[in-house]
Amino acid sequence: MIPYSTQTIEDDDIRAVTSVLHSPYLTCGPKVTEFEEQVASYVGATYAVACNSCTSALHLSMMALGVQKGDLVYVSAVSFVASANCARYLDADVEFMDVNKDTGNLDLNLLEEQLEKAKKNGRLPKVIVAVHLSGRPVDLRRLKVLKDLYGFYILEDAAHALGAIYEEHKIGDCFYSDITVFSFHPVKIITTGEGGMCMTNNETFYNSIRCLSSHGIIHDRDYLIDKSMPNYYYEMQQLGFNYRITDLQAALGISQMGKLDRFLQKRREFARELTELLSQDKNLILPPPDTQDSISSWHLYQVGIPFDKRDEVYTILRKRGIGVQIHYLPIYRHPYYQSLKHYQPLQGAERFFKHTLSMPLYPKMKRLDLQMCAATLLRLIDMER
Ligand SMILES: Cc1ncc(COP(=O)(O)O)c(C=O)c1O
Known part of the structure; x- marks a missing residue:
């Protein structure tokens, strides 16, 4: 995986x-x-x-x-x-x-x-x-x-x-x-x-x-x-x-x-490459690129999956050895927090949770693996259309 x-x-x-x-x-x-x-x-x-x-x-x-x-x-x-x-x-x-x-x-x-x-x-x-x-x-x-x-x-x-x-x-x-x-x-x-x-x-x-x-x-x-x-x-x-x-x-x-800047450079380079590859499908919601005033460390590359298919896409990608993750269930939804009081769902948090998937991205990742992950996701979305 x-x-x-x-x-x-x-x-x-x-x-x-x-x-x-x-x-x-x-x-x-x-x-x-x-x-x-x-x-x-x-x-x-x-x-x-x-x-x-x-x-x-x-x-x-x-x-x-x-x-x-x-x-x-x-x-x-x-x-x-x-x-x-x-x-x-x-x-x-x-x-x-x-x-x-x-x-x-x-x-x-x-x-x-x-x-x-x-x-x-x-x-x-x-x-x-x-x-x-x-x-x-x-x-x-x-x-x-x-x-x-x-x-x-x-x-x-x-x-x-x-x-x-x-x-x-x-x-x-x-x-x-x-x-x-x-x-x-x-x-x-x-x-x-x-x-x-x-x-x-x-x-x-x-x-x-x-x-x-x-x-x-x-x-x-x-x-x-x-x-x-x-x-x-x-x-x-x-x-x-x-x-x-x-x-x-x-x-x-x-x-x-001592390696932090190298790690960051790699994460940023991979994030740019993922955005370039995934932007072929206009239905995907991609994370906004860095700007002069806001440069991410790209700990996560979170992509929005269309057609309410996030869970389906998650399951298929995991079955194919692509370890996508979900970050995060809104905290108020956890039973412990619900036991404290009834938290009302928040619209933005619910939408983000429902459609978002974290793609593999880390400094020692092989570029070919990154490209394979992107291509697999694109093919899946194409089939769901
Ligand atoms: C946003 C956020 N805050 C806090 C923590 C807790 O970090 P730690 O595992 O080092 O205690 C995490 C861990 O994943 C996190 O993602």
Whole structure:
């Protein structure tokens, strides 16, 4: 089966991990700091905290933003469940934001209407989780205008979007937002096995995330409550977690960061080629190309299938060894969320979910396989007509 995405691991990645196995530190060592500094410098953020997943990075971000029971958090409706679960871990209420029916990305016009209504009802969100679906940047400038009007925090879920560029900003520089999180799961742009990272320019958020990622423990004497104790002393000042990444993973991350631009170039090249091939059939809804102000990382190539045939096309392609995927069932449709309250279906999210298929696309994919996948899809659509 050709997967929709998979990791690219090369000999030097393996050597990087092996060398850590021979070193004194398997965790809490110098590789973690080096990895954090490398990602922060690449995206242009002041602070970074590496975590053992993007899910834990989301959880820590919510805590740093002060989300508590009864607070309201808005989340893009089309995303992986982790984008919303981070609010639920803290017993916050989740509302969903509708998306563009063709791209799955936040619809800022609808969000503005939703916020206006929320203001009238006296219940505005504390945080908005904006998902850069498939690696395509959300319109952050416009979102920031709304943030200034309605007073919420912006948390960018950039699990898909390492290397994406919005205007002259790399996603993750937090120019328009409070915190951005990345994922380094194997299907993502680079991998550390499991892994994630929080990026921010805010020192208070950074200190909070750093402390919570390691049990809520403080070692720095300047911040201890009892400064009279000897050097062995540390304090747990709040209830935190062990969400740390290991040095083994960080070494892999450092090695992968060295290849990031090559990986991105390949993804962009393949995306352009898929668009060129698939544009032969005008019934397919193709993802919009990159523009000067919006350059996707192309984590996913999501194509809209016509004639209500998406499920049929999905099944046939999978039977033929083409590992297409569906991203995603709108989060509010999951039984857990339905058990919380009756979420009304959102039109854009429903349309996007119903017609969209993610085609295989990853850096080490063979060009001939890419062309074969496109040709198979074109033939199928032709037969369905
Ligand atoms: C949009 C989005 N957010 C968050 C996550 C969670 O990432 P992780 O698997 O690193 O915890 C994912 C994972 O697929 C994702 O797609």
